[in-house]
Amino acid sequence: MARIATFAWSRRLSTVLLAGALVCLVPHAARAQESTPPTSDASSETVGEQGAESAARAREAFQAGVAHYEAQRYVDAIHEFQVAASLIPSADLWFNIASAYEQLTRTRGELTDYEQAIAHYRRYLTEQVDPPDRAQVEANIGVLTQRLEDARAAQHVTATQGTLRIRSEVAGATVTVDDREVGTTPIENDLTLDPGRHRLEATLEGHLPFLAEVSLDVGTTTTTHVTLLPARTHRAITRSPVFAWVAWGLAVATLGASIGIGIHAESLIPSPEDFDPSFDQYAEPRTWGAVSDGMLAATAGLATLGIALFVIEGSAVGTVTERDGEVEPEP
Numbered sequence: 667m668a669r670i671a672t673f674a675w676s677r678r679l680s681t682v683l684l685a686g687a688l689v690c691l692v693p694h695a696a697r698a699q700e701s702t703p704p705t706s707d708a709s710s711e712t713v714g715e716q717g718a719e720s721a722a723r724a725r726e727a728f729q730a731g732v733a734h735y736e737a738q739r740y741v742d743a744i745h746e747f748q749v750a751a752s753l754i755p756s757a758d759l760w761f762n763i764a765s766a767y768e769q770l771t772r773t774r775g776e777l778t779d780y781e782q783a784i785a786h787y788r789r790y791l792t793e794q795v796d797p798p799d800r801a802q803v804e805a806n807i808g809v810l811t812q813r814l815e816d817a818r819a820a821q822h823v824t825a826t827q828g829t830l831r832i833r834s835e836v837a838g839a840t841v842t843v844d845d846r847e848v849g850t851t852p853i854e855n856d857l858t859l860d861p862g863r864h865r866l867e868a869t870l871e872g873h874l875p876f877l878a879e880v881s882l883d884v885g886t887t888t889t890t891h892v893t894l895l896p897a898r899t900h901r902a903i904t905r906s907p908v909f910a911w912v913a914w915g916l917a918v919a920t921l922g923a924s925i926g927i928g929i930h931a932e933s934l935i936p937s938p939e940d941f942d943p944s945f946d947q948y949a950e951p952r953t954w955g956a957v958s959d960g961m962l963a964a965t966a967g968l969a970t971l972g973i974a975l976f977v978i979e980g981s982a983v984g985t986v987t988e989r990d991g992e993v994e995p996e997p
Contacts, residue, residue, distance in 0.1 A: 724753035740766040757793035780814035781886035828882030830857040834892035839870035910976035917968035924961035931955040
């Protein structure tokens with residue numbers, strides 16, 4: 667029975683639409699005899715915008731890989747599955763890649779195809795929790811291993827190192843392996859390295875850095891696809907505090923008026939030699955003094971209002987996303 671490759675969010679749909687087509691490609695038989703259409707059961711937790719973009723890109727790559735596999739374009743299928751795995755790793759994606767490589771052993775029979783099929787089947791068994799098809803996969807690995815040994819014996823090839831192939835859709839990124847710069851993308855030549863784990867890093871201005879740990883096996887070629895996502899920044903949108911400045915302007919005006927009226931009130935107070943007890947000579951100064959005090963209180967009120975309006979008007983009313991110094995349009 668064929669298994670259908672899909673991520674968690676599209677499992678049922680992919681099973682319905684693709685199962686029939688994929689079963690037509692591979693007869694019902696043990697994997698040791700025939701390859702099985704790709705399968706995947708991955709899940710992802712996206713955090714923020716970058717996580718959502720990674721999930722969407724992974725889903726597109728996975729669906730493209732299934733389409734290529736169905737059309738027997740196995741090299742293209744491997745590329746898309748590897749892109750999906752670099753964004754959302756999944757044990758079942760290693761099975762998908764191994765299945766495509768196994769198909770390549772039947773069409774072109776290169777040693778690296780056998781090696782990659784075996785390596786990815788083993789990785790699937792290592793990372794999958796209690797795989798229900800362990801016995802079948804292990805039997806398939808045994809058959810492929812024997813076929814690989816036969817092919818090597820025919821070609822008198824003895825492998826001692828592993829090969830790293832680096833691919834990227836973005837040009838100009840600086841790539842380092844184990845802190846040693848190996849060039850800028852696109853990197854056409856494969857790297858021959860000792861077996862084991864190697865740290866790969868790619869950096870490009872305006873993009874988020876790419877980091878990966880690559881495991882090489884003796885005599886195998888491992889392809890790593892460098893995925894560089896554009897760096898984005900978010901900027902708050904605020905309003906100009908127009909009404910706050912109006913309130914502060916009125917506060918300055920009333921303060922000036924208060925001072926002027928206060929000076930006028932002082933000028934109306936009679937000197938001792940001009941004092942006339944026959945009538946209240948302080949009534950008018952008191953009136954103007956009260957007006958000055960009222961203007962001073964209005965000044966304090968307007969100043970306080972201006973502060974409140976500044977806080978309200980200066981609050982963010984939204985955000986914009988910028989990339990490379992330019993504002994991105996709203997989706």
